[in-house]
Amino acid sequence: MEISARNQFRGRVTAVRKGNIMAEVEVQLDVPPTVLAAITKSSVERLALAEGDEVTVIIKSTEVLIGK
């Protein structure tokens, strides 16, 4: 499946921190920047996300702000 979101980057999960409902997933992209995602804990479990997993970070362009 190809996704409409314009921003999609390959990376590797470097940390998963679970709360009760939400969870944080840290992804080290193939190039330096690390991206932080706050997703539901149930999604972390459904995808069985764990450190070392190769994943794609997906960000819809309407969600991006610019600072100058």
Added chain:
Amino acid sequence: MEISARNQFRGRVTAVRKGNIMAEVEVQLDVPPTVLAAITKSSVERLALAEGDEVTVIIKSTEVLIGK
């Protein structure tokens, strides 16, 4: 001003495409990936965004999806 959004990356504007209400801004990060932002045309004009500008791409972590 420091912003709460966890994902903030420095880059350079490589393209600005204006519609009537919305506009697309392409930002080449300091490391390879290029990020696309869809923001209002009025914000492009208020910040006077143009190719070559050094900017910060800002993405709140709750807006990020993970694909695996």
Added chain:
Amino acid sequence: MEISARNQFRGRVTAVRKGNIMAEVEVQLDVPPTVLAAITKSSVERLALAEGDEVTVIIKSTEVLIGK
């Protein structure tokens, strides 16, 4: 690729309306409701979205409001 977003529904594109930057895509789900997506025109073109295409509608749970 499996996506972290909890809400994913199969459907068929019933209309594509393009503006300059944004576009509207109407998707008739396999069961009655029709979902409207506002995505960039460039995504419509990259995926070559057209009426009749079978697609998946993806909605992150943090983007959903409840009215009662």
Added chain:
Amino acid sequence: MEISARNQFRGRVTAVRKGNIMAEVEVQLDVPPTVLAAITKSSVERLALAEGDEVTVIIKSTEVLIGK
């Protein structure tokens, strides 16, 4: 009050799971799909959301992604 969001579906709450700050609300729409919403726990309490409640699921079209 009528809401600008283009996607509004009637359904019934089938589960409410509360964390410290966030909560998950599962809504079974009148037709099969079940939608998951991650909203603040304080909103769950302000609306007194409980299993069996008839609610409306509201999703702004700019928040919808398409997979093909």
Added chain:
Amino acid sequence: MEISARNQFRGRVTAVRKGNIMAEVEVQLDVPPTVLAAITKSSVERLALAEGDEVTVIIKSTEVLIGK
């Protein structure tokens, strides 16, 4: 209908600018700040939004950033 979004403010529409797909609606709240909403043109037309209309601005708390 009561909405789960924690931020809801009464105001009056002071400007409506329509593009092809998106539209901007400017709302002067009952107290000074003016809020800008970018919604689809079809929503502007469905609600028949016009200058002088009394409306409610609705913002989900997960969409708010803090700068310090």
Added chain:
Amino acid sequence: MEISARNQFRGRVTAVRKGNIMAEVEVQLDVPPTVLAAITKSSVERLALAEGDEVTVIIKSTEVLIGK
């Protein structure tokens, strides 16, 4: 740094409630309305947000809904 988001209001933090992953920050704007932000706990800690802090509430216009 100037931010592209069209809605930016000055205020003062009146409450910070931390969960495991998410946190709620209540901001009393200079004029009456109080805005609620749900951001990650790690952002609260990175900015050292506390009651009495002067902050800016930032909301991208594409995230705003209108009720009429």
